[in-house]
Amino acid sequence: MTDNQDLIDLVRTIPDYPKPGIQFRDISTLLLNGPAFCQTIDRMIALVDPESFDLIAGIEARGFIVSAAMSYALEKGKVMLRKPGKLPGKAVSIDYALEYGSDRIEMHVDAIQPGQRVLLVDDLLATGGTAMAGTQLLRDQGALVDQALFIVDLPDLGGAGKLAAAGVKPMALMAFAGD
Numbered sequence: 001m002t003d004n005q006d007l008i009d010l011v012r013t014i015p016d017y018p019k020p021g022i023q024f025r026d027i028s029t030l031l032l033n034g035p036a037f038c039q040t041i042d043r044m045i046a047l048v049d050p051e052s053f054d055l056i057a058g059i060e061a062r063g064f065i066v067s068a069a070m071s072y073a074l075e076k077g078k079v080m081l082r083k084p085g086k087l088p089g090k091a092v093s094i095d096y097a098l099e100y101g102s103d104r105i106e107m108h109v110d111a112i113q114p115g116q117r118v119l120l121v122d123d124l125l126a127t128g129g130t131a132m133a134g135t136q137l138l139r140d141q142g143a144l145v146d147q148a149l150f151i152v153d154l155p156d157l158g159g160a161g162k163l164a165a166a167g168v169k170p171m172a173l174m175a176f177a178g179d
Contacts, residue, residue: 004043004173004174006036006039007030007036007039007040007043007173007174008174008176010029010030010033010036011025011026011027011029011030011152011174011176012025012026012028012029013025013026013176014026023176023178025124025152025154025176027062027123027124027151027152030151031065037069040066040151040173041066041069041070041073042073043173044066044070044121044149044151044173045070045073045074047149047171047173048119048147048149048171050074050076052117052119052147053076053117053118053119053147054076054077054116054117054118055076055077055078055079055112055116055117055118055119055143056070056071056074056076056077056078056079056118056119056121057078057079057080057081057107057118057119057120057121057134057138057143057145058071058078058079058080058081058121058122059081059105059120059121059122059130059131059134060080060081060082060083060086060105061083062122062123062124063081063121063122063123064080065123066121066122066123066151067121070121079107079111079112079118079138080107080108080111081105081106081107081134081137081138082105082106082107083103083104083105083106084104084105084106086106087106087107087108089108089109089110090108090109090110091106091107091108091109092106092107092109092137092140092141093105093106093107093137094106094133094136094137094140095133096129096130096132096133097127097129098127098129098130103130103133105130105133105134105137106137107137107138107141109141111141112138112141112142112143113142114141114142114143115142115144116142116143116144117143117144117145117146118138118143118144118145119145119147119148119149120134120135120138120145120147120148120149120168121148121149121150122134122148122150123150123151123152124150124151124152124153124154125148125150125152125153125154125159125160125163125170125172126154126157126159127157127158127159127162128157128158128159128160128161128162128163129159131148131150131159131162131163131168131170132159132162132163132166135148135163135166135168145168146167146168146169147168147169147170147171148163148168148169148170148171149171149172150170150171150172150173151172151173151174152172152173152174152175152176153170153172153174153175153176154175154176154178155175155177156177156178160172
């Protein structure tokens with residue numbers, strides 16, 4: 001990971017959100033700065049080999065922002081991992097635990113061809129629940145998922161370790177200590 005202090009300085013911390021004790025790392029302040037957002041995407045792309053994957057999977061909602069920009073820049077297709085009831089076609093889903101609750105994500109059953117290599121992308125890696133669910137959902141449909149990319153990693157929450165244990169290389173532009 002390079003220094004990226006210029007980008008780190010643009011991430012706002014909101015204490016006690018969504019519940020007491022959580023230090024929410026808010027990338028919306030980074031996204032407000034056009035040149036910084038452009039640098040974020042460029043630097044994320046520099047962390048991966050575009051030849052090592054066929055598609056980019058973005059997790060709703062903030063992961064869509066990053067994955068769409070990367071898909072455009074790399075001319076790669078984008079798989080949407082969405083919240084329940086948002087996809088018009090036949091979908092498959094997976095339930096998972098969050099650090100402060102539970103959720104479900106879905107994808108179209110025909111979004112992946114068996115053997116396609118997929119880069120999983122989201123804005124933030126915390127406990128790894130969402131990323132692990134996305135990985136499992138994609139793998140259940142035949143995708144090969146061996147790398148995941150994030151703007152922010154919260155290493156103290158252990159998500160990177162969970163991904164690594166599942167055979168997924170986690171990468172992030174920046175890390176924040178604590179939760």
